[in-house]
Amino acid sequence: MRRKVDRVVDRGPFRGALADAELRRWVIKPGTKPWKHAAANSTTPWTYHPSKAEQVWLTGQAKGQICNISGKPLMRAAADAWIAYSGSPEVWTPGGRPPARPSPEQAAALSHFALASKQATPHHQRAIEPLHGIARHPNAMVGCASISGERTRSIFDLTYLVLHNDCGHQGQGAAKPTVRLFDMGASKGFFNISGGIPAAVHDGSGLDPSTPLLYRLYQDRCLEPDAIYSWELRKGVTSAEWWGSAPASLRSKTHFFEVPVVEGELDEALAGKPNPSSFLQMLAFTSRPEDFVVVKLDIDTPAIEQTIIAVLSQRPDLAALVDELFFEYHFDFDGLDFGWGDLNVQGDVDTALGTMFRLRSLGIRAHFWI
Secondary structure (H helix, E strand, O other), X not given: OXXXXXXXXXOOOOOHXXXXXXXXXXXXXXXXXXXXXXXXXXXXXXXXXXXXXXXXXXXXXXXXXHHHHHOOHHHHHHHHHHHHHHOOHHHHOOOOOOOOOOOHHXXXXXXXEEEOOOOOOOOXXXXXXXXXXXXXXXXXXXXXXXXXXXXXXXXXXXXXXXXXXXXXXXXXXXXXXXXXXXXXXXXXXXXXXXXXXXXXXXXXXXOOOHHHHHHHXXXXXXXXXXXXXEEOOXXXXXXXXXXXXXXXXHXXXXXXEOOXXXXXXXXXXXXXXXXXXXHHHHHHHHOOOOOEXXXXXXXXXXXXXXXXXXHHXXXXXXXXXXXXXXXXXXXXXOOOOOOOOOOOOOOEHHHHHHHHXXXXXXXXXEEEOO
């Protein structure tokens, strides 16, 4: 979610990633079960296993059925079990503690990554929220809420997310990795947040600036960022307000670019044509596979966003550099109000789900952002 005054309108020729064939590249073919196949990225040992509830969405035929599918009793029950886990204090606000173990019912509702060569122990299996056609909190007041009247959560409620928690791993003697946070669409930076980082994120609201919010969420999970890369073309505040009261220790690790991310045409981005404004080339230059890399993509400019996503989905070498990704995919929500306003939407629920599943199959913990 970004302040809409910061919106950048799609202009110019950079629209190759918005071609229908490109948007639909990863739509699940009806009748297939792609999760039965081997891992799509040979550079990662992790394989992705969608929950049974997620598999209901991965048919390539969810378009026009979002409200129908999400409202089924079994789907609602699975969503309730998932949210009971993700929103619990032990999981949402761990405060430096390992994640709580899900109950059998919760484990069945969650999707997960697993090491194929290991038995399913806590450190060889990592839970993640299932992909869902609502693409936010499953009880968010969007779209189908006007039909069912049962969804009552804010559209900015983030407690549906299950982020990677490394505290248990480090507690077993593993070293903390170098953590890099890339925030494309950083809006107001550290504005109006005492000390630059919130003391806690109790209510799960995503209304605060995203860089401090994500910093706190990963700090709570023993993954405090070591380097921050933030982009915002129209920050909406003065430079002094953008930096706020962030201390020198935080400023020293923050790189702020008050210029747009530009990737060029899709074929140029795929080939890595030299481009000083490219996030993808910044990623490749700064990051190593052993780093823990977090990427948030929300610049409200579909041609650029989709180019970045298309390159990550087609280049496993770059995908292997990203551990966790947050993407506000602006798709047509079966013609219902989803909070996009007048933003130009691209694709539909099947293109969104198929693309996010592809990213997860490459080893990226890909999440729908608000």
